[in-house]
Amino acid sequence: xxxxxxxxxxxxxxxxxxxxxxxxxxxxxxxxxxxxxxxxxxxxxxxxxxxxxxxxxxxxxxxxxxxxxxxxxxxxxxxxxxxxxxxxxxxxxxxxxxxxxxxxxxxxxxxxxxxxxxxxxxxxxxxxxxxxxxxxxxxxxxxxxxxxxxxxxxxxxxxxxxxxxxxxxxxxxxxxxxxxxxxxxxxxxxxxxxxxxxxxxxxxxxxxxxxxxxxxxxxxxxxxxxxxxxxxxxxxxxxxxxxxxxxxxxxxxxxxxxxxxxxxxxxxxxxxxxxxxxxxxxxxxxxxxxxxxxxxxxxxxxxxxxxxxxxxxxxxxxxxxxxxxxxxxxxxxxxxxxxxxxxxxxx
Amino acid sequence: xxxxxxxxxxxxxxxxxxxxxxxxxxxxxxxxxxxxxxxxxxxxxxxxxxxxxxxxxxxxxxxxxxxxxxxxxxxxxxxxxxxxxxxxxxxxxxxxxxxxxxxxxxxxxxxxxxxxxxxxxxxxxxxxxxxxxxxxxxxxxxxxxxxxxxxxxxxxxxxxxxxxxxxxxxxxxxxxxxxxxxxxxxxxxxxxxxxxxxxxxxxxxxxxxxxxxxxxxxxxxxxxxxxxxxxxxxxxxxxxxxxxxxxxxxxxxxxxxxxxxxxxxxxxxxxxxxxxxxxxxxxxxxxxxxxxxxxxxxxxxxxxxxxxxxxxxxxxxxxxxxxxxxxxxxxxxxxxxxxxxxxxxxxx
Numbered sequence: 001x002x003x004x005x006x007x008x009x010x011x012x013x014x015x016x017x018x019x020x021x022x023x024x025x026x027x028x029x030x031x032x033x034x035x036x037x038x039x040x041x042x043x044x045x046x047x048x049x050x051x052x053x054x055x056x057x058x059x060x061x062x063x064x065x066x067x068x069x070x071x072x073x074x075x076x077x078x079x080x081x082x083x084x085x086x087x088x089x090x091x092x093x094x095x096x097x098x099x100x101x102x103x104x105x106x107x108x109x110x111x112x113x114x115x116x117x118x119x120x121x122x123x124x125x126x127x128x129x130x131x132x133x134x135x136x137x138x139x140x141x142x143x144x145x146x147x148x149x150x151x152x153x154x155x156x157x158x159x160x161x162x163x164x165x166x167x168x169x170x171x172x173x174x175x176x177x178x179x180x181x182x183x184x185x186x187x188x189x190x191x192x193x194x195x196x197x198x199x200x201x202x203x204x205x206x207x208x209x210x211x212x213x214x215x216x217x218x219x220x221x222x223x224x225x226x227x228x229x230x231x232x233x234x235x236x237x238x239x240x241x242x243x244x245x246x247x248x249x250x251x252x253x254x255x256x257x258x259x260x261x262x263x264x265x266x267x268x269x270x271x272x273x274x275x276x277x278x279x280x281x282x283x284x285x286x287x288x289x290x291x292x293x294x295x296x297x298x299x300x301x302x303x304x305x306x307x308x309x310x311x312x313x314x315x316x317x318x319x320x321x322x323x324x325x326x327x328x329x330x331x332x333x334x335x336x337x338x339x340x341x342x343x344x345x346x347x
Numbered sequence: 348x349x350x351x352x353x354x355x356x357x358x359x360x361x362x363x364x365x366x367x368x369x370x371x372x373x374x375x376x377x378x379x380x381x382x383x384x385x386x387x388x389x390x391x392x393x394x395x396x397x398x399x400x401x402x403x404x405x406x407x408x409x410x411x412x413x414x415x416x417x418x419x420x421x422x423x424x425x426x427x428x429x430x431x432x433x434x435x436x437x438x439x440x441x442x443x444x445x446x447x448x449x450x451x452x453x454x455x456x457x458x459x460x461x462x463x464x465x466x467x468x469x470x471x472x473x474x475x476x477x478x479x480x481x482x483x484x485x486x487x488x489x490x491x492x493x494x495x496x497x498x499x500x501x502x503x504x505x506x507x508x509x510x511x512x513x514x515x516x517x518x519x520x521x522x523x524x525x526x527x528x529x530x531x532x533x534x535x536x537x538x539x540x541x542x543x544x545x546x547x548x549x550x551x552x553x554x555x556x557x558x559x560x561x562x563x564x565x566x567x568x569x570x571x572x573x574x575x576x577x578x579x580x581x582x583x584x585x586x587x588x589x590x591x592x593x594x595x596x597x598x599x600x601x602x603x604x605x606x607x608x609x610x611x612x613x614x615x616x617x618x619x620x621x622x623x624x625x626x627x628x629x630x631x632x633x634x635x636x637x638x639x640x641x642x643x644x645x646x647x648x649x650x651x652x653x654x655x656x657x658x659x660x661x662x663x664x665x666x667x668x669x670x671x672x673x674x675x676x677x678x679x680x681x682x683x684x685x686x687x688x689x690x691x692x693x694x695x
Contacts, residue, residue, distance in 0.1 A: 150664070282487075324490075325491070327491050335484050
């Protein structure tokens with residue numbers, strides 16, 4: 001029985017994948033027909049989750065594209081962003097500053113939240129640059145697995161240091177939302193909250209900004225060049241070290257923003273909160289083709305939808321398994337991901 | 348005396364016997380606490396699993412994050428078999444100075460091998476479509492596998508009631524002893540060493556070094572990759588079975604993928620592709636974690652988990668190839684190949 005052959009999927013493999021996809025589609029369509037409004041609600045929830053994953057996934061994919069490192073500590077940067085915003089909102093009242101009153105009672109906290117996001121982004125970006133300089137840069141010439149293990153070490157360190165009692169403790173912390181939740185019901189049964197809209201809008205703004213930076217600025221061009229061919233970029237006069245640090249900083253800034261938005265949407269913090277979203281975002285980046293920015297975005301949306309749909313229509317407890325099973329199947333069918341290009345082999 | 352048993356000189360077996368006897372003496376006289384005894388046996392178990400991972404990654408170059416998933420499969424399968432069979436089979440054997448229950452141990456061996464074989468079979472089936480993906484993608488697929496296994500175990504009580512899903516499985520007979528742990532470790536070590544220095548092992552190493560060149564030399568890389576993956580998973584399943592019977596309690600949270608990094612840390616820290624390194628790193632790692640627990644003043648034990656990654660990062664920065672990268676000691680050194688006969692023409 002051949003599941004695969006030299007050219008990819010064999011007939012049996014194709015049949016299995018088509019059968020599974022058909023089964024999944026059947027369950028979804030049944031749900032759609034039974035309760036279309038609920039289905040729409042799930043799709044919206046999936047987008048909310050997917051956009052947050054996208055912010056994290058972009059960091060993974062950019063760093064992988066430029067230094068071929070799976071930065072396992074990225075999920076913990078996300079956690080740091082969330083905690084930074086917690087301190088700013090609850091301890092330093094950044095969203096309640098007098099200067100924001102000029103925007104009025106509803107818009108004031110929202111602008112304040114924007115400020116919090118910016119500060120969190122700066123904190124996360126600086127942290128990522130420090131980590132890169134201290135832990136990853138010395139290992140650029142070392143075997144890739146060493147850098148990977150170091151990334152794992154950094155991840156553990158961030159989590160357990162933050163779990164110490166004088167830092168964040170290892171308890172769950174209730175997050176105080178900077179602005180109250182308002183929910184609209186355009187159709188009976190459908191809930192759209194202002195948080196959802198803010199998440200989606202903020203994510204889209206950041207993603208457009210990223211596209212601009214990567215494709216229309218000189219630094220972006222340097223990033224793309226370094227990802228493509230590092231030694232030649234050096235020869236062309238690009239300061240590769242700065243470009244790499246900038247890439248880490250950019251990815252971390254996005255993850256930090258994602259952390260703040262995630263905390264606002266699901267207001268409960270714990271130092272280990274970055275592990276699962278980080279992992280799922282990484283999987284999403286791989287799904288879309290690791291190293292590809294549009295791929296990370298598309299992969300994240302798919303991942304968000306798959307997770308919410310599985311939780312809603314198949315089983316809540318099995319949703320992680322189903323999400324990862326989907327990943328494995330997609331990788332079998334298309335090994336380099338949706339937008340990925342197979343790396344040519346020099347013989 | 349001359350002669351070799353299983354390819355190793357008699358000196359090796361004598362040394363192993365001495366180590367066993369000394370530790371057994373220490374244990375049975377109660378010179379160390381039960382806790383330390385368990386830790387030593389646990390280190391042996393982890394060493395077997397780490398050896399399997401070293402075969403898959405260190406010698407064959409396949410980046411597999413799935414070792415822990417197969418460990419889990421081995422653990423739960425063997426536990427399930429033991430749980431059901433052991434209470435019904437009892438063949439007490441009385442030797443003059445003490446006795447043991449032959450029936451129980453037969454069930455134990457059966458269970459462990461069944462667990463290991465199931466892990467091997469699943470790894471074969473999983474590897475068929477997955478091994479042909481390049482490096483990182485294979486790693487990600489195996490990572491997905493480990494997570495899927497863990498989630499399935501969380502929900503296992505729907506199929507196997509006694510596994511009790513996320514509440515943890517109890518009632519496994521506690522049959523692993525220092526004898527078994529050490530025996531399996533020694534056997535695993537010897538078999539691994541013999542495998543590496545055989546033609547098969549050389550083929551696996553060639554896959555790691557340069558797959559395209561190996562193919563050009565006529566080596567069926569798919570076959571050897573699959574073989575390494577299956578054997579490595581067998582080791583993991585075996586270790587899992589030993590683990591299940593050591594602590595007599597299984598909980599799915601032990602098998603989450605974050606814990607799987609422990610094996611990777613051991614393999615890389617000890618030196619990729621070095622059997623000696625893996626063994627020493629396993630015992631060093633266990634000592635470090637437990638030693639920190641003892642050494643740190645009470646109330647600050649959580650600092651263990653801060654010091655441990657710092658130590659890891661420092662070691663990676665100072666010696667990226669790992670402690671024993673590329674080196675072996677003692678009997679694990681590559682055998683000296685017999686010198687070639689000088690050709691007749693060269694002499695003139």
